[in-house]
Amino acid sequence: MKQPLEGIKVLDFSRVLAGPYCTMLLADMGAEVIKIERPESGDDTRHFGPFQNGESGYFMFLNRGKKSIEMNLKDPSDRESLMRLIKEADVIVENFRPGVMKSLGLDYESLKEVNKGLVYCSISGFGQYGPLTKRPAYDLVAQAMGGIASITGHPDNPPTRSGASIGDMSAALYAAYGVMVALFHRERTGIGQAIDVAMVDTIFSLLEHNVMRYTSEGVVPERIGSRHPISAPFDVYESKEGSIVIATANDPLFVKLCKVMNTEHLLDDERFKTDILRGENEAELKVFIEEWLSNYTADEAVELISEAGVPCSTILNIAEISESDHIKEREMLLEVEHPVAGKTRIPGNPVKLSATPVKVTSPSPALGEHNDMIKNLMKSE
Amino acid sequence: MKQPLEGIKVLDFSRVLAGPYCTMLLADMGAEVIKIERPESGDDTRHFGPFQNGESGYFMFLNRGKKSIEMNLKDPSDRESLMRLIKEADVIVENFRPGVMKSLGLDYESLKEVNKGLVYCSISGFGQYGPLTKRPAYDLVAQAMGGIASITGHPDNPPTRSGASIGDMSAALYAAYGVMVALFHRERTGIGQAIDVAMVDTIFSLLEHNVMRYTSEGVVPERIGSRHPISAPFDVYESKEGSIVIATANDPLFVKLCKVMNTEHLLDDERFKTDILRGENEAELKVFIEEWLSNYTADEAVELISEAGVPCSTILNIAEISESDHIKEREMLLEVEHPVAGKTRIPGNPVKLSATPVKVTSPSPALGEHNDMIKNLMKSE
Structure with a gap:
């Protein structure tokens, strides 16, 4: 059976974690994800550890099943090719600081003129509008500002970041849900739209009943280690x-x-x-x-x-947990053969679909591995 | 403009947090979510704090915009009504312990016989298959087993649970993405399917590069408070x-x-x-x-x-954070008028859609508020 998102073309301008994890969730389901990378250096995470035979594990995990094209977004010839890709795209994902895509003429308002069905998803620290929109953010900032650090840790210790980048990861998850909702809507109406997801908002959303304790009862939840606020043991x-x-x-x-x-x-x-x-x-x-x-x-x-x-x-x-029978039987670690790194184990997808199970069919791409796509695109016109 | 999921009917057998948050994400986008509740007592969270005029804030937040029908799943007459609802449903969401829906004759294998396009999503602690499938789980267990507790907190303190139930919340998010992928696939092919999401798997998925540190370099990440493993300050x-x-x-x-x-x-x-x-x-x-x-x-x-x-x-x-200008301008706290609680502030949806913005149009339902739907359903046949 075909993968659920077969035929869906995603142009991925995103870098590092939140954007790439969102597009990984789309690639896992069969979408064709074309990663637009800065010539020569590419996505920052190509240079982040951990490394296996010189290849970044960080990059390999997040970018399995994607294609890579090098482009200088300010070069006129590259931009001509890019605009052809954009006309054919179903989805764009980007996580630049708000304003950057606009300064490149690649914001939603500009691109919907050439592709009215486009679903255009932006992920940022503080959102495309709001009082802090222009501020730089990393996961730690989203966790600190979004309220979760204040309730994580022991009472006699400082507030604590979660050991994983849940600001990025939750933004990626909400974005993937948003993209799928917008694609479903487009399928029924032909109408595209822009999606704006902010890491501070997604951390705030993870707080669940802690927000209600404040708004319903005026209680400000505090750090209680691993305990539960209303029960024991x-x-x-x-x-x-x-x-x-x-x-x-x-x-x-x-x-x-x-x-x-x-x-x-x-x-x-x-x-x-x-x-x-x-x-x-x-x-x-x-x-x-x-x-x-x-x-x-x-x-x-x-x-x-x-x-x-x-x-x-x-x-x-x-x-x-990585070596547990549970993770093995649930196929939550996949073995992928990477041309440089060799056999690599990367996290699987936790959504188990009965009719169209996720198949990770290719490793992460080398930088510019699919540059030829552009030549072929030009020839075919 | 119509909401993206208008016309999508969700039968919601889920209770407490992970399932109800998943169906909230569908209701926010316009799906009709019908909550099937145990007669007289209903969802456990109706009796959880915090309370506002005797109404549970926990329940009000998670169940805005849904309908409520009381049903005894073992009563023959209720089951007859239920089967009519199931025939018309697009999506079912449940988070009982694996095996419970089967013992009620309400598992996917049974229900796809009466509704072949059904998208049937199960959320559980350890999944529908695997070595621990029958074990009971709460969020704390998923956080401890999934590996995130081991890297959260300060080096000289015990492992720490995140202050919010990120096991439940991440399971809900992956499930919402899975349901949307399956609905998109059904829209193009007519084929339904079952979805299996386990909290331990979703916590493991949130670990991001920490897993790669182990699989690529054999490093076992430890607790380092709010610090970053590879940089400072x-x-x-x-x-x-x-x-x-x-x-x-x-x-x-x-x-x-x-x-x-x-x-x-x-x-x-x-x-x-x-x-x-x-x-x-x-x-x-x-x-x-x-x-x-x-x-x-x-x-x-x-x-x-x-x-x-x-x-x-x-x-x-x-x-x-709740009173910040950021949350105000981003509409991340919504004011809802609840017939018993009065004016209530509940968390908004962090996915900002340009063409079809989320509108929360009704508060959470009273238990059995929509029982009449059943009578009308019977009459109309």
């Missing part, structure tokens, strides 16, 4: 050997947990009668739990607690 | 009054930073010549930066550093 606990998480968000789960720990007397303890009381007396509850845990390794404890139906897990590092 | 710094983040990920930005701090002598300092060296000597560099910062408040410093073109920000708490 819900935290990291120490076993005889290694830490585990236990997530007990309601009374029935607490009953199950007490049964497996043989501490059913806790069910009659006034301090632990409800989610709220358990939250208030969490430190005392932790003593009972860790006393029981001291008899087991982390793996043994997780086995017992899971069997009882209570959500829990060991805390896996990147090597452990 | 990139961290939280203390000003005269309050903390700020500065994100300097390359040499040109470091030059700009030194100019604004009047510390150009640092550019000739061997310890700070390259990203890697600055990373290695980050503690010494921090002394110079905080010495300069001690002359300014956080706001003053951010103004000066931003002007110089270096990404930086104060660290906003949930109240500060």
Whole structure:
């Protein structure tokens, strides 16, 4: 069966992370993604570590299945070729600082004149409009300003960035959903449109009920480590050997947990009668739990607690999750043969489609590997 | 202009966060989302805080613009009505533990017999197949197992959960992208399909280059607070009054930073010549930066550093970002009139579409508010 986005042509002006991850999500589904790169140096991430045989793992992961054309966006001859590509494109994705595409005459208002069905997606730190539109941003800035850093980490430590660039990644995800909504709409109406996604907005959107705590009750959520604001036991606990998480968000789960720990007397303890009381007396509850845990390794404890139906897990590092049976069976690491790097393992796509499963068929392109496309395009006219 | 998903009917069996956020993303774009709720009690989140006039803010935010029908999925008469709804549905979203929908005879294999174009999306902790499929999961478990907790937090502290439920939220986002891809494919081919999204997989996907550090170079990333693995200054710094983040990920930005701090002598300092060296000597560099910062408040410093073109920000708490001019101008908090709660502010949608902007036209439904739909459905036959 054909891939879902077969026939969809994406011109990708984006660099580094948020834009390239968005277009990777489109390429994974069968879209033809043509990466427009600066001559000679290309996307910055070609020069970022980690490296495998001199090839950037950062770049290989994000750009699998794409084509690469070198273009100087200010060169008249390159621009002539570019405009032919734009006329045939279905989607454009870019993540320059707002104003850059306009200064190049490549903003949506200009391009819709030559291609009225175009879906044009811009990703930036602060958006195409708004009081901070011109400010530079990196992921850390989006996490700090968007509110999530203020609630991540332990109470007696400074605010903390998530260990992954969730500002970029969430912007890419919202953008991919936006592009697909716009393509669906275009399919039914023929009408294209511009999409504007800001990293600060997407971080703010990830906050979920924390925003409602403020707008409904006037509470300003604070850092509470791994705990849950309204229930317990819900935290990291120490076993005889290694830490585990236990997530007990309601009374029935607490009953199950007490049964497996043989501490059913806790069910009659006034301090632990409800989610709220358990939250208030969490430190005392932790003593009972860790006393029981001291008899087991982390793996043994997780086995017992899971069997009882209570959500829990060991805390896996990147090597452990990467080598787990779960990731293997779910095909969340794909092996790709890269002409320079050799066999490479890159993250798969977590959306498992029954009729049109994602197939990653080619590795990331060499810089300018598809420059010939342009010559052929000119010949064919 | 019509909303992009006008005419798309979504039957929503999902509860709590991941599923309801996915269907909210569809409702925001004009889909008709019919929430199938357990009679009398409904979605668990109707009883979660925070509350405004007794209405759950948690529920109001996630379920704006949806309809609510009470159904007992085991009752023969309710099931007859349900099957009529299923025949007319375009999309089903559910987030029960794998196996539950099958035990109810409502799995994809059964339902595609009555509706071959159906797009059927399942969200779960560990997926519909795989070694851990039957295990219960909450967000904390997905964050711990998926690897992100191991790299979030300070080196001398335990692994940390992100302050928001990014396991649920990322699963919802990947699911929304998957549903849109499948709807686009169906539009062109008439073929429906099942979609399987697991929270552990989506957390693993958010790890971005951290996975490549392991697969390309064998490095196991560790907790480094807010710092960047390959550059500096990139961290939280203390000003005269309050903390700020500065994100300097390359040499040109470091030059700009030194100019604004009047510390150009640092550019000739061997310890700070390259990203890697600055990373290695980050503690010494921090002394110079905080010495300069001690002359300014956080706001003053951010103004000066931003002007110089270096990404930086104060660290906003949930109240500060919610009340910011940025969120106001970007319409990231919407005012909705709820019949019980009154005026309520709920998070907006970060995808800004030029031709078909998101309009949130109705508040979350009362439990069973649309039960009459069923009667009318029966009459019309």
